[in-house]
Amino acid sequence: MPDRAESLRRSATYLDILGVGNVAELRALPWPQLVAATVEMFRRTGRWGYWSTPFLPVLDGVTLTRDPADLLLSGPGADIDLLIGWTREEAAFAFALSEPYAAATEEQVLARARDTFGARAAEAYAAYAEARPGARPVDVLMDLIGDDLFRMPGIDLAERRAARGRPVRAYQFDLPTPAYSGRLGAAHCLELPFVFHNFAAWAQAPFLAGLNPRIRDGLADAVHASWISFVRTGDPNHGAMPDWPRYERGSRTTMRLDSVTAAVDDLAGYWRRLRRPTANRAGS
Structure with a gap:
């Protein structure tokens, strides 16, 4: 989850896309325009091989001071x-x-796998490919992302x-x-x-x-x-x-x-x- 500084950067990006300078101007815009601006937010904040989510809860130290998962542990x-x-x-x-x-391509997915597995990326790629006979590189990528973001x-x-x-x-x-x-x-x-x-x-x-x-x-x-x-x-x-x-x-x-x-x-x-x-x- 983003911290306060990262959230402020994302907010500034959103205001820039809409061409407004403050919250009051933002509130004056029609909702379809606000929704449409999120498409550009995905483009600007997204990274290849990642599930882009520009708007998330924020660890701002006020409304949310701890990761909610930590509250389920202690x-x-x-x-x-x-x-x-x-x-x-x-x-x-x-x-x-x-x-x-x-x-x-396999090379693209291997490069993405290095973010998770480092020097063991080729081993991980082979494991995911073997689990889906006939897997294409995109199939390996989807399983890798699903594990990164949800299952693991x-x-x-x-x-x-x-x-x-x-x-x-x-x-x-x-x-x-x-x-x-x-x-x-x-x-x-x-x-x-x-x-x-x-x-x-x-x-x-x-x-x-x-x-x-x-x-x-x-x-x-x-x-x-x-x-x-x-x-x-x-x-x-x-x-x-x-x-x-x-x-x-x-x-x-x-x-x-x-x-x-x-x-x-x-x-x-x-x-x-x-x-x-x-x-x-x-x-x-």
Whole structure:
């Protein structure tokens, strides 16, 4: 999350795009103009191979003094029951349908991988490519970004909670959508209509096209009931769902939400170990 100085730089960029000098002038502009300016914000603040998010909560020392994740480890939020998860192809939402990224080369993706893995970038690239037979460079890139931004931070928080004996359960949403010839996989946001079981409200969402109604509704029944149970009791278990244990350091159980739903021990273990320095991987 950006600090105060970085946020001020982003705010200055936004004002410059709109040609205004202060908040009063900003408030006088029509909202479509404000929204349109965000497109240019993405262009100016974005970096190749990264999910650009120019507007984020700010650690400003006033309204937000600590990273919210830290509050779930110590302080008043430490004993709150936590349900945390991700979709299998998070980054497909932003990159799978992008023609410029579809043309990405292995050299470009290796350069991006060095930001995460340093001298082990080639090893990491090979691991991601082997996990998806026939993977293109953009497929490796999407898995790398999805892990950087979603899965690995989620696992890290679950690990730290479990190490402190704090209650946490984890899930991975794996059901792929057939939309766009399957290029999205289980993309970012795809789990939301299953969580709320409100497909009618998502009628205009193209990423739901082609889902088998029987599988779709069956998974939604189970997921929706789990979230309701968790909200009411802190426990997502219910009669129609396989047993969903807590995420513990010994088992690292993660619920895989798919056409066949199952609790899997250490579902992302290979990737978690891949991201640790070689000297620290033994026995992890």
